[in-house]
Amino acid sequence: MADTVIDIQDLWFSFGDQLVLKEVNLKVRSGDFVAVIGPNGGGKTTLLKLMLGLLTPNRGRIRVLGKAPRSVTQRIGYVPQDIHINKTFPISAMDVVLMGALRIHPGRIRQSCEDRVAAQQALDRMQVGKYNGTRIGKLSGGQLQRVLIARALVSTPDILFLDEPTAHLDSQGQSDLYELLRQLNESITILMVSHDLTMLSSYVKSVACVNQVVHFHDEAEITNEMVDMYHCPVELLAHGIPHRVLGKH
Amino acid sequence: MLESLQFEFLRNALLAGLMASVICGCIGTLIVVNRIVFLSGGIAHAAFGGIGIAFFFGIPFLAGTMGFSLLAALVMTAVTLRAKHRADTIIGVLWALGMAIGVILLDLTPGYTVDLMSYLFGSILAVPPSSLWQMLALGCVMIVVVRYFHYDLMAMSYDEEFARLRGVPVRFLYFLLVSMTAISIVLLMRVVGLILVIALLTIAPFIAERYSKSLYQMMLGSGALNILFTLLGLWLSYRFNLTSGASIILVAGFFFFISLLFEKRAWVRYCLRVTDHGEDRP
Numbered sequence: 001m002a003d004t005v006i007d008i009q010d011l012w013f014s015f016g017d018q019l020v021l022k023e024v025n026l027k028v029r030s031g032d033f034v035a036v037i038g039p040n041g042g043g044k045t046t047l048l049k050l051m052l053g054l055l056t057p058n059r060g061r062i063r064v065l066g067k068a069p070r071s072v073t074q075r076i077g078y079v080p081q082d083i084h085i086n087k088t089f090p091i092s093a094m095d096v097v098l099m100g101a102l103r104i105h106p107g108r109i110r111q112s113c114e115d116r117v118a119a120q121q122a123l124d125r126m127q128v129g130k131y132n133g134t135r136i137g138k139l140s141g142g143q144l145q146r147v148l149i150a151r152a153l154v155s156t157p158d159i160l161f162l163d164e165p166t167a168h169l170d171s172q173g174q175s176d177l178y179e180l181l182r183q184l185n186e187s188i189t190i191l192m193v194s195h196d197l198t199m200l201s202s203y204v205k206s207v208a209c210v211n212q213v214v215h216f217h218d219e220a221e222i223t224n225e226m227v228d229m230y231h232c233p234v235e236l237l238a239h240g241i242p243h244r245v246l247g248k249h
Numbered sequence: 250m251l252e253s254l255q256f257e258f259l260r261n262a263l264l265a266g267l268m269a270s271v272i273c274g275c276i277g278t279l280i281v282v283n284r285i286v287f288l289s290g291g292i293a294h295a296a297f298g299g300i301g302i303a304f305f306f307g308i309p310f311l312a313g314t315m316g317f318s319l320l321a322a323l324v325m326t327a328v329t330l331r332a333k334h335r336a337d338t339i340i341g342v343l344w345a346l347g348m349a350i351g352v353i354l355l356d357l358t359p360g361y362t363v364d365l366m367s368y369l370f371g372s373i374l375a376v377p378p379s380s381l382w383q384m385l386a387l388g389c390v391m392i393v394v395v396r397y398f399h400y401d402l403m404a405m406s407y408d409e410e411f412a413r414l415r416g417v418p419v420r421f422l423y424f425l426l427v428s429m430t431a432i433s434i435v436l437l438m439r440v441v442g443l444i445l446v447i448a449l450l451t452i453a454p455f456i457a458e459r460y461s462k463s464l465y466q467m468m469l470g471s472g473a474l475n476i477l478f479t480l481l482g483l484w485l486s487y488r489f490n491l492t493s494g495a496s497i498i499l500v501a502g503f504f505f506f507i508s509l510l511f512e513k514r515a516w517v518r519y520c521l522r523v524t525d526h527g528e529d530r531p
Binding site: 052053054073074076078080085086088089090091092095096098099100102103111133135151 | 282400401403404406407408410411412413414415416417458459461462463464466467
């Protein structure tokens with residue numbers, strides 16, 4: 001059976017007095033495509049940041065690729081939720097993507113020609129290659145989103161974390177992205193925070209429902225247990241196409 | 250104007266202005282994109298405490314002022330990194346406290362009255378050659394440091410979280426940036442005054458930011474604009490017998506408003522930035 005790439009044991013986390021996550025146990029296998037769903041404020045982004053080592057748990061243990069999260073960040077790609085951070089910053093799309101290759105090679109803090117070639121390839125792959133010299137403030141939300149995905153891919157990571165990557169894409173862009181993720185998934189493990197549950201059954205392999213506790217389900221469907229106990233698919237019901245997601249019940 | 254260059258003090262003033270322009274263009278760019286203008290203002294004013302300490306205890310001016318400013322800067326930075334939501338308050342307190350300590354200690358210093366105005370607006374027409382050499386050294390060191398950490402600084406300034414993921418020593422760079430700011434402010438305050446320092450640090454980068462595609466261009470643009478402001482200001486000051494520092498600031502302010510008119514949306518964007526990301530961030 002495939003290796004475990006993410007292993008979380010009895011994790012607790014709180015911001016000050018506010019408990020965000022409790023008793024989290026999660027094992028993600030290599031090659032998995034996990035959709036992380038749950039209500040707003042349920043702790044999805046927090047869980048992602050814990051796995052990235054940007055936050056430290058109050059209790060419990062996280063192992064990513066068998067090590068502490070902070071020591072493997074070079075092998076992880078990350079697409080943050082807030083893409084509009086610093087939009088007035090004077091930086092070209094190319095330089096943003098090159099950030100993804102920063103310090104990837106130990107002991108070197110400058111970028112090489114290979115890095116530039118890889119960055120251009122990543123931009124091309126996301127269909128924004130012609131914007132390489134464009135300042136990010138002049139890009140649309142969708143274009144910027146693609147640039148940030150290219151930044152996550154340029155280092156050819158083993159695991160890819162995406163925090164609501166479809167938020168700024170139109171429906172065509174969304175299907176393109178899912179198709180691309182499916183291709184990537186042949187070699188990379190993917191964890192994606194998403195509200196867009198209608199796509200779940202066609203692309204993802206498992207679902208993690210986060211609402212203070214985490215319920216992991218190894219198939220691409222939302223179970224009654226999730227609905228009843230964790231109040232998860234609130235958005236699902238609102239979005240209105242439950243048949244594609246819900247299994248027989 | 251050219252015939253005035255026969256006076257050594259005017260030549261020195263010009264050289265000091267040019268070097269201050271370049272230094273401020275470089276560090277000011279980093280200050281503006283990292284949104285630590287308020288922190289820099291705090292350091293500049295707290296430096297007054299250092300002036301008071303230097304005179305009262307009779308220690309060398311540069312050592313006293315720089316030591317105190319670095320201390321204040323590091324305290325402010327530590328607070329900013331730890332308790333972001335309280336950072337502006339703490340900076341405000343240290344800002345006022347530093348000035349008060351400076352003024353009181355100068356009051357208590359026997360037989361010596363210092364013209365505080367000269368530290369606010371500087372005395373660029375009375376720059377000693379030693380200051381010129383200090384500025385030259387600082388400028389060279391700063392260019393080397395910024396060049397070495399170029400990509401790291403860019404990554405940290407644009408997206409701190411992602412920079413941390415890529416192993417950029419964000420905390421170290423932040424302290425480095427603030428220390429460079431403190432050292433620059435102290436060296437330049439003596440020459441051009443702290444109000445002019447803050448103007449040179451913020452106005453040119455603000456204007457240059459909109460027309461730059463990279464941090465590097467923004468630094469070059471800010472440096473060039475600062476040189477323009479300084480030359481025009483010095484000329485006005487010479488021609489109409491006005492305070493030099495204030496003249497330079499007026500010229501810079503004039504261009505600031507012209508640039509705002511040039512692009513009407515600037516106000517909207519500026520306001521959005523202030524409301525969205527008003528606080529200083531590490």
